[in-house]
Amino acid sequence: MSSTSTEGLQLGTSPEYSRMHTIIRRVCYVLLFGLVIEGALTFPLLAIWYGVPTLTPAQVCDELQKVMYSDESRTCKSHGLDSPPLGGPAEAQGQDTARDTWRVQPTPLYPRIGFRELVKNKREREARERSAGNNADTEPSKKPAK
Amino acid sequence: MSTKHELATAAADAGPIGYDDHVEQSRQAQRHADKWMISGTILMGTAILGIFGLPLFLRGLFLQRKAQRAGLSVRPIIVTLIGYMVMLDGALNTFGWAVDLFASHTYVSRIFMPTWGNMFDGGYFWHYNELAVGGAGAPGEKAWEVLGIFIVFPMRIAACIGFLQMKRWGHQWMVVTCWTGLLMWMGYVANMTVYADIRFASVVFPVVGWWVYNIFYITPFLSTPYLHTDNREIFSD
Numbered sequence: 001m002s003s004t005s006t007e008g009l010q011l012g013t014s015p016e017y018s019r020m021h022t023i024i025r026r027v028c029y030v031l032l033f034g035l036v037i038e039g040a041l042t043f044p045l046l047a048i049w050y051g052v053p054t055l056t057p058a059q060v061c062d063e064l065q066k067v068m069y070s071d072e073s074r075t076c077k078s079h080g081l082d083s084p085p086l087g088g089p090a091e092a093q094g095q096d097t098a099r100d101t102w103r104v105q106p107t108p109l110y111p112r113i114g115f116r117e118l119v120k121n122k123r124e125r126e127a128r129e130r131s132a133g134n135n136a137d138t139e140p141s142k143k144p145a146k
Numbered sequence: 147m148s149t150k151h152e153l154a155t156a157a158a159d160a161g162p163i164g165y166d167d168h169v170e171q172s173r174q175a176q177r178h179a180d181k182w183m184i185s186g187t188i189l190m191g192t193a194i195l196g197i198f199g200l201p202l203f204l205r206g207l208f209l210q211r212k213a214q215r216a217g218l219s220v221r222p223i224i225v226t227l228i229g230y231m232v233m234l235d236g237a238l239n240t241f242g243w244a245v246d247l248f249a250s251h252t253y254v255s256r257i258f259m260p261t262w263g264n265m266f267d268g269g270y271f272w273h274y275n276e277l278a279v280g281g282a283g284a285p286g287e288k289a290w291e292v293l294g295i296f297i298v299f300p301m302r303i304a305a306c307i308g309f310l311q312m313k314r315w316g317h318q319w320m321v322v323t324c325w326t327g328l329l330m331w332m333g334y335v336a337n338m339t340v341y342a343d344i345r346f347a348s349v350v351f352p353v354v355g356w357w358v359y360n361i362f363y364i365t366p367f368l369s370t371p372y373l374h375t376d377n378r379e380i381f382s383d
Contacts, residue, residue, distance in 0.1 A: 012380040021224055024372050028227040034362035035234065036200045039193030042359075046261050049350065061257040062262060066273065078253040084278055091251075091275040098273065107343040108272050113264055113350060126316040 051119040063118040067110050071097040072125055151238045168219065175213035176220045182206030187230050191237040202203035204231070221312060222380070227297075228372060231365040232320070235327075236299040239363070243291045246270070250281035265350040266359050272344050284344050287336040290330070298326050302366070311383075317381040327366025 013021045047053075050060045061076030068074070069092065082088050092098075099109040163171075183206030189199025207227075213220045249255050252295025256275070259282070263270025277283050281291075302323040308316020338345050338356075346352035351359075 004239060010224060010339050011377040012225065014375075014377060017375040020375065021372060022351050024368060025224045025227060027368055028224070028231055028365065029250065031362050031365055031368070032203075032227070032231060032234075035231075036190055036196040038362055039190065039196040039238070040260070043194055046258075046265060050261055052308070054365070057257045058253070061253075064260050064271075067264075068260065068274070076253075076256055079251050080172060082249050083378060084280055091280065095381070101307065105343055108268060110348055112348040113147060 003040070050113070051116050051117055051122075060118060061121065063121055064113075065122070066125075067113060067118075069095055069098045070110060071084065071095070102146045154331070164225040172213070172219040173237045175218050176210065176214075179206045179210035179213065179220070180374070182209060183230055187234055187237075189260070189354050190234055193238060193241075214224070221310070224372060225309065225312070225376075227322075228365065229306050229310040230326070232309075232369060233303055235363050236302035240295060240299045240303075243295055247279070247291045247295060250275055250279075255281075255371060262348075266352075266356050267338075267345055268347060268349045268352075269338070269341070269345045271349075285341050290334055290337070294330065298323065301326070312381050314378070314381045314383045317373065317378055320369070324366045324373060326371045327368065331364070331367065 009015065009018055010021065047057075051063070052060060055063065058076060063075075065074040065076050066072050074095075079088070079091075084090050101107040101109060148161075185201050185202070186199040186203025186206060190203065207223065208222050210226060212225060214223070215333075216347040245252075245255050246259055250259065260271045260274045263272075263274065263282070269287050270282045273283040275281060279288060281288065301319065303325045305316055305319035309320045310316070342353075346356075349355070364370065
């Protein structure tokens with residue numbers, strides 16, 4: 001717009017910058033809607049991707065720990081006030097199962113978690129545990145037979 | 147039932163009025179619109195309840211626009227948008243980072259932070275909570291958190307209050323905090339790039355996912371061109 005009229009301009013906006021201010025205002029609307037939609041969708045997206053409601057949030061946390069440390073015995077625990085930095089041993093102190101390439105720029109080697117893969121991980125682990133348990137159960141029962 | 151705003155608008159339509167009446171009616175109309183926008187922004191600041199806050203905010207914005215068209219002296223829409231958006235940016239970032247810095251050993255934090263980190267930013271997943279202070283273990287992340295929580299975001303929120311009140315100091319501090327936003331973005335992205343292996347290896351939505359998630363937080367430096375090209379005389383001492 002080449003007109004230098006201030007008619008219809010917002011207070012504080014001069015004619016030469018009116019186009020730029022209009023663009024900024026419109027982008028602000030986009031960002032506002034973006035922030036709100038993102039804020040509303042983040043929790044449901046995370047929950048669905050990582051296995052809720054098949055898994056409880058606490059179980060998701062457990063499964064993530066197992067991936068993080070490549071250790072199926074890891075669980076998600078909260079600690080009291082005497083935990084770091086106020087006291088007690090550092091988290092995962094002595095845990096050396098996490099797989100990383102250690103160098104000046106470390107590279108984590110845990111696998112990417114696919115859509116609802118934590119549910120699959122849990123089921124497979126439980127199946128393995130059941131099968132190991134069954135084997136353990138059948139072993140003693142065989143003994144008397146011998 | 148007539149609201150204060152409607153009364154003020156009706157009075158403005160009624161014909162010539164004195165300066166003091168105009169100022170008072172404008173003040174009331176602005177205050178009424180701000181009540182809606184503040185309520186909306188508080189809800190949007192919680193992220194998850196933002197969907198309920200947005201209609202309240204838009205209602206306030208609509209009331210302010212209506213008052214402006216009725217000839218009342220209310221804040222320009224762009225000032226309102228920038229002020230509330232920058233404040234929302236400061237509030238949302240403070241909330242997330244304060245949880246990571248101070249409450250990283252709580253159960254909620256243990257569930258949410260590494261989950262979010264695994265999806266968008268491995269810095270919040272990789273060896274999470276193993277630092278002495280807990281929280282994100284990515285190199286440099288804690289420094290940005292301290293800078294943001296103690297300096298930049300409080301300054302930003304204070305600047306927004308002055309800016310929305312159309313105070314000159316609010317405008318000046320808005321310029322400062324928006325440039326600080328640019329510094330933080332440049333420094334933060336550079337830090338993430340240097341440690342990209344930690345931040346993005348095996349992440350569900352790496353790099354592009356991070357940008358899609360975070361691009362909506364660019365208001366502070368999107369505002370900078372406005373702050374340098376508006377007429378500062380509308381901001382009073």
